[in-house]
Amino acid sequence: MQQATFLTAMFSHTSQPCTFSRDCDVVMIPSGDEVTIPAGTVGYITQALGGSFTVFVDGNLFRVAGLDADAIGRKPVQPPSLPEDATEDDVERLLWDQMKTVYDPEIPVNIVDLGLIYRCEMHTDGQGDRVVEVEMTLTAPGCGMGDILVDDVRSKLLLIPTISQVNVELTFDPPWNHNMMSEVARLETGMF
Numbered sequence: 001m002q003q004a005t006f007l008t009a010m011f012s013h014t015s016q017p018c019t020f021s022r023d024c025d026v027v028m029i030p031s032g033d034e035v036t037i038p039a040g041t042v043g044y045i046t047q048a049l050g051g052s053f054t055v056f057v058d059g060n061l062f063r064v065a066g067l068d069a070d071a072i073g074r075k076p077v078q079p080p081s082l083p084e085d086a087t088e089d090d091v092e093r094l095l096w097d098q099m100k101t102v103y104d105p106e107i108p109v110n111i112v113d114l115g116l117i118y119r120c121e122m123h124t125d126g127q128g129d130r131v132v133e134v135e136m137t138l139t140a141p142g143c144g145m146g147d148i149l150v151d152d153v154r155s156k157l158l159l160i161p162t163i164s165q166v167n168v169e170l171t172f173d174p175p176w177n178h179n180m181m182s183e184v185a186r187l188e189t190g191m192f
Contacts, residue, residue, distance in 0.1 A: 154168050
């Protein structure tokens with residue numbers, strides 16, 4: 001109980017308070033369990049990166065999806081768009097930009113700069129639709145947020161116009177280590 005009181009005091013001074021205006025489906029961090037936070041619940045937004053939000057409520061952290069941002073008084077995140085004359089390079093650039101909006105909910109660094117994306121390839125199927133293949137990993141094999149991050153990648157890439165299918169494979173070969181992070185990410189986290 002003392003730790004929850006300490007954490008509440010800490011987050012109340014360093015984070016933005018929020019009150020859930022409606023019942024909202026969220027994901028508990030780091031277990032990945034899906035729960036519903038009822039309307040009227042008070043919390044603190046501790047992280048607002050990549051269109052999703054990490055909210056501290058009653059001693060626990062929860063992830064609020066960007067589409068549910070209105071539940072905590074924020075503007076819902078709009079899907080990406082492409083110009084009509086978009087080239088393959090434009091689409092590929094948008095793939096990487098979209099993956100950079102996926103953040104580890106405990107580390108304020110996107111999964112691309114963390115080095116979690118091992119491969120991202122796009123091709124067209126027999127009907128001319130674009131299909132994306134992604135191979136990614138996690139910072140730790142036992143991370144309860146793994147399925148959530150994989151689904152995040154898939155759903156954010158499917159928001160891109162002209163992408164009809166996204167296959168995401170989770171692998172731990174090779175195992176992730178901090179040397180896979182971009183230089184910017186290492187500076188942000190202090191991992192040299």
